[in-house]
Amino acid sequence: MSGRAGILNGLLVAIGLAIGGYFIGDGFVSARALERSVEVKGLAERDVMADTAIWPMQIMVAGNELEPLFIAIEKQGAQVQTFLRENGFIEDEISVSAPSVVDRLARDYSDPNTRFRYSVTQVITVFTSKIETVRNAGQELAALGKAGIVLNQNDYNFQTQYLFNGLNDLKPAMIEEATRNAREVAAKFAEDSASRLGRIRNANQGQFQISDRDSNNPHIKKVRVVSTISYYLVD
Template sequence: MDISNNRGVVILGICIFLGLASLGFLLSNAAITYKEYERSVTVKGLAEREQLADVVIWPIQFTEASNQLQDIYVSLDQSQQKIKDFLIQNGVNEDEISTSSPFVTDKSAQQYGGGQSPEYRYVADQTVTVYSENVLEVRKIMNKLAELGKQGVALTGNEYQVRTEYLYNSLNDIKPEMIEESTKEARKVAQKFAEDSDSKLGKIKTAYQGQFSISPRDNNNPHIKNIRVVSTVVYYLSD
């Protein structure tokens, strides 16, 4: 009876030992695997393109001056019509042209003390704006503005609010390709890092898409847009 009990205890002990050994082996492998997957590398991939702007907003500001309020409005109407005729004759559609309300300043009302009276009491500014998708054609017309000066139109436009704007509204058309391109560039960098460190590149752990930026290529070519996006990708590494 004692011999049978001893055998049972021995067998039970062996089973417990084997079970603990197996569990230790599994836990050891799990720890090693976890440690391998814990290693990672963070890389960035850049995608960059140059695109022609697809919208131009071109404000043409002109000025008139007179001592008679009625006369200044007549002059504004005449100059406004000359500008519209000039634009239409050069290929701008009438529905692409809009006109702002005139801004009239009474110089005598701004005069203080005994200062010298201004030559003209009333000075008025008005703006004719072209909003067009024919960017290159409009830029050609800009080079002909001297023709309006020869017709007696006094053009201004040094102020910030009347500067020409160029927009790129087709970003959604190129977004997927640029994101794919930036992700591929990130993988190239990660692959090179893995090779240099004698590691193997694993799966993606996390990925972050940066914001798209649109800016002029340079000051002389604001109609050409530089579009950039940077993707940040974290890859697992293993030995």
């Protein structure tokens, strides 16, 4: 009797293990099915006009006596400000820095044969939302040159900057567009793989980038965002 009971118990244990193994195995299959996914990227772009311009204008005079240089820089600064007002800018949009003096002979690496000992510079900066006014005035700078005013236009620090500050207004629509584009790509992939598109597994909005549309039109900006989204695939 005890032998038959032992055999019966053994059969029950074996059956239990088999059933448990089936459910465990089925669980792994289901888990693997849930892990089937596709990761896609969605792009959204906009070309927008800059809404802020920063236009620094550096004037420079050089000579061997400081007093006439300060008189000259003051006169030229006043001429530049008059030029700006005549071209559509108001006082609140114009700021003037204090003159800066460089003594070339006082430098450790100075050239004793330098023609002029002193150079005096002053920066007049326009900060404005009048983008087209800045561009139009920039085309009239020859008038200052004819008046004997030397502007430092080649230094990168004195290039006109065009900025776009309206990103927050664009974000919702652009994120929606990028997400829609990503879903279209994922749906096509699911269709080609004989699957259906499931819910979102995870999503990364991506960073917004603002750059010049091209080198010739820095006042036109390209706003770009790439969203990365992963979807589950369902049989």
